[in-house]
Amino acid sequence: MSDLFQALAHPVRREILAMLRDRAMSAGDIAEAFDLAKPTLSGHFSVLKEAGLITAERRGASLIYRINLSVAEEAVAGLMALLRVAPGAAPSRRRKQAGGVR
């Protein structure tokens, strides 16, 4: 779970996930979308793969990356569980929350 949030913490990695959400792409194609060196992107791929958010498949000389939907959903579910917010929750209908201090 911690790896998941860690992976999601970097804007470039989130953008990569958003791109892969549309379609599978090669490392090179993804890299072209950013103004960063290829090795830097490769490092980001590594973090995402380690977290399980993406998978790689070799196709010729290229590596095709795809998003792993089940893990992505796990991330969302984990965050919802942590904050205990309902899915389609409207502007917070004030679920029961113990007074605590006040």
Place this chain on the structure above:
Amino acid sequence: MSDLFQALAHPVRREILAMLRDRAMSAGDIAEAFDLAKPTLSGHFSVLKEAGLITAERRGASLIYRINLSVAEEAVAGLMALLRVAPGAAPSRRRKQAGGVR
């Protein structure tokens, strides 16, 4: 949005949010739950407050922290939008995803 994910990236901060989800607590009370120095926790509070995830209210010499549900929901909504996963989504009913590479 980036501040939100950044704030959620640290396990201690996530735990703080989970605690505050139950009830509002003073800085000291929260600090007691961790084996960390007070200044360290104070730094975490600062990050969470900056992200809008918590708010502080002074009560005597103490500072009472509360979670900000609407921002918490915004975080969940943001993650769902990024990954485009449905809320109660079962084990991924394979939404349409362009073939892209194959």
Place this chain on the structure above:
DNA sequence: ACTATATTTCGGTCGTTGCCTAAATAGCGA
């Protein structure tokens, strides 16, 4: 005004992350 309590701000250390260039690896076609 002084003291005690609660919390933050300050200054510094240390490990990690993000980025780069250069070099290594992997696959493919001639």
Place this chain on the structure above:
DNA sequence: TCGCTATTTAGGCAACGACCGAAATATAGT
């Protein structure tokens, strides 16, 4: 096998984040 393309690994450096102890600030009570 050689050469070409695609991508990763290695090495190094600057910036950042997390942590601590000490000092500063804020509030309340005496």
